[in-house]
Amino acid sequence: MSEYGMRRRKKVCRFCENKIDFIDFKDERSLRRFVTDRGKIVPRRISGNCARHQRKLTTAIKRSRHMAILAFASESFR
Amino acid sequence: MRRYETTFIVNPQADDASIDRQVTAIVDIIKADGGEILRENRIGTRRLAFPIVGLTQGYYTSIIFDSEAGVLPKLERHYKLEEPYIRYLTVRFDGPIVSDGISPFDSAFDQVEGDSYGDRQHRSYGFRGDRRHSHSSDSGRTGHSSPPAGDTASPAHDNPAGGRDDVEEAR
Numbered sequence: 001m002s003e004y005g006m007r008r009r010k011k012v013c014r015f016c017e018n019k020i021d022f023i024d025f026k027d028e029r030s031l032r033r034f035v036t037d038r039g040k041i042v043p044r045r046i047s048g049n050c051a052r053h054q055r056k057l058t059t060a061i062k063r064s065r066h067m068a069i070l071a072f073a074s075e076s077f078r
Numbered sequence: 079m080r081r082y083e084t085t086f087i088v089n090p091q092a093d094d095a096s097i098d099r100q101v102t103a104i105v106d107i108i109k110a111d112g113g114e115i116l117r118e119n120r121i122g123t124r125r126l127a128f129p130i131v132g133l134t135q136g137y138y139t140s141i142i143f144d145s146e147a148g149v150l151p152k153l154e155r156h157y158k159l160e161e162p163y164i165r166y167l168t169v170r171f172d173g174p175i176v177s178d179g180i181s182p183f184d185s186a187f188d189q190v191e192g193d194s195y196g197d198r199q200h201r202s203y204g205f206r207g208d209r210r211h212s213h214s215s216d217s218g219r220t221g222h223s224s225p226p227a228g229d230t231a232s233p234a235h236d237n238p239a240g241g242r243d244d245v246e247e248a249r
Binding site: 022024063071 | 085121126127128136138140165169172174
C-alpha cells in the first residue's frame with residue numbers, strides 16, 4: 001500500500017469478488033458481518049460493496065430482521 | 079409459474095405432532111393449488127433475535143416451491159387465521175436450491191474465505207491516536223471525534239495535504 005504512495009486501497013465488493021449473487025436472508029453468519037454491533041447496516045462507504053450487492057444485502061437484512069434472525073437493535077441497547 | 083420461498087416460524091413448545099400438522103398444512107395449500115414443492119426444509123428450533131409474543135425460540139421451516147401467483151393470498155390467509163404461526167415471509171426466490179444437508183444458516187462466505195471482515199482487521203494503524211489529534215487541529219475539521227472503533231475503516235477522508243498519512247503508514 002504505502003509502496004505505491006497511495007493512502008487508501010480501493011475496496012472491492014466482497015460479493016463480486018467471491019461471485020456470490022444470491023444473498024439469502026436466512027444466512028445469518030454472512031449477514032452478520034454487514035451489520036454493526038448495534039444491528040445497523042454497514043454503509044457501502046465502509047464495507048466497499050458495489051451498489052447492486054448493497055441493495056440486495058439491504059433487502060436480505062431487512063427480511064431477516066422480520067424473521068427474527070437478525071435483531072433490529074442490539075440486545076444491550078434494547 | 080414462478081418460484082417462491084415461504085418461511086415461517088411456529089411455536090416450538092407445541093408437541094411434534096402439531097408442529098408437523100402446521101408444516102404440512104402449508105404444503106397442502108401449495109399442492110392443492112397445483113404448485114410443486116422443490117424443497118421442504120425443516121430448519122428446526124432456533125433462538126429468536128428478539129422475543130415475539132413472549133417466545134424466545136422459534137421453529138423455522140422454509141419451503142421452496144414453483145407455483146402460480148394465486149396461492150399467495152391463500153397462504154397469507156392461512157398464516158393470518160391460524161394462531162401458531164408467529165412470523166411468516168413469502169418471497170420470490172431466485173437463488174440456487176441447496177441440498178438438504180446444508181444448514182441455511184451457514185455462511186455463503188465459508189467456502190471461499192475465513193470469518194474475518196475483509197482484510198481491514200489485520201492492518202496496523204500505528205500511532206493513530208497521536209496522528210488524529212494533530213490532524214484534526216490543522217486541517218480544520220471540527221466535530222469529528224468519533225471513537226476509534228467506528229472510525230477504523232475511514233482513515234483521513236478529506237485530508238487536503240495528504241502527506242502526513244503516507245509517512246505514518248510507511249512505518
